[in-house]
Amino acid sequence: MKKFFAIIGLAGLILAIVIIYFSYGKNTANNKQQTGQPDQKTVLEDSSQQEATPEANPAADKEPDYKASISISSYGFSPSNLTVREGDVLQLSIVSVDSSKHSFGFPKRIVGASQVEVEAGKTKVMKFFVPAAGEYGFGCLEPGHEKETGKMTVVSRNPVVSETNSQATQTYNLMLSVSSQGYYPKEFTVNALQPVELTILPVDNGQHSFKFVQPVAGLGTIALEKNKNNLIKFQAPAKGVYEFLCPEAGHDKEKGKMIVN
Helix, strand or coil: CHHHHHHHHHHHHHHHHHHHHHHHHHHHHHHHHHHCCCCHHHHHHHHHHCCCCCCCCCCCCCCCCEEEEEEEECCEEECCEEEEECCCEEEEEEEECCCCCEEEECCCCCCCCCCEEECCCCEEEEEEECCCCEEEEEEECCCCCCCCEEEEEEECCCCEEEECCCCCCEEEEEEEEEECCEEECCEEEECCCCEEEEEEEECCCCCEEEEECCCCCCCCCEEECCCCCEEEEEECCCCEEEEEECCCCCCCCCEEEEEEC
């Protein structure tokens, strides 16, 4: 008889434990519903359904105003300096010319110019609106590639006016880049008899020269030093259109014009 009551008592104890366990679980679930706190499963399901929305690129469907190409290797970028004009649509090709993977990016945020990985021997193309005038460094973000750096110089769409003497003579300052693809920008406007300071930067490894087709006093054919800013000073001639070009053989695409009002 004692054994019978012992079994009954043990069964009752087990039943009580089961009732308490399920009552606690139900209360916990109710508390979560009342407080709005999701359980871990719900959090994981919700997070898996959320996808990052890619940043819209306003230049994606625009025709480029300027196309440029930069090669990258363990020796660095070529060219390492790029000159463009603010507000233009730039189509930039990054070409890996060695056996390493590279990652091209601007430390300063530029819409449409996010970091891209370029596999060995491959090319990646980005297109974006050139930001405000200033200097924008770029580089390879792969570990150990810290020496692979360059600079994009953005010039203003409007001429820079400076005082060059006590009489406050207004000088027109402009920077042009030149490569096998041509001059950039290809056209600029000045006033007759205005002092002009023209800086020309060759951005590839070719040999370039600068020459006006129509005579401009004091200027002939000017040989340009590679990867350096070549400063040319002159006084704008009479009203008219003055074409300029690179007289080197095979450089027929390298031409533009100066409009004098």
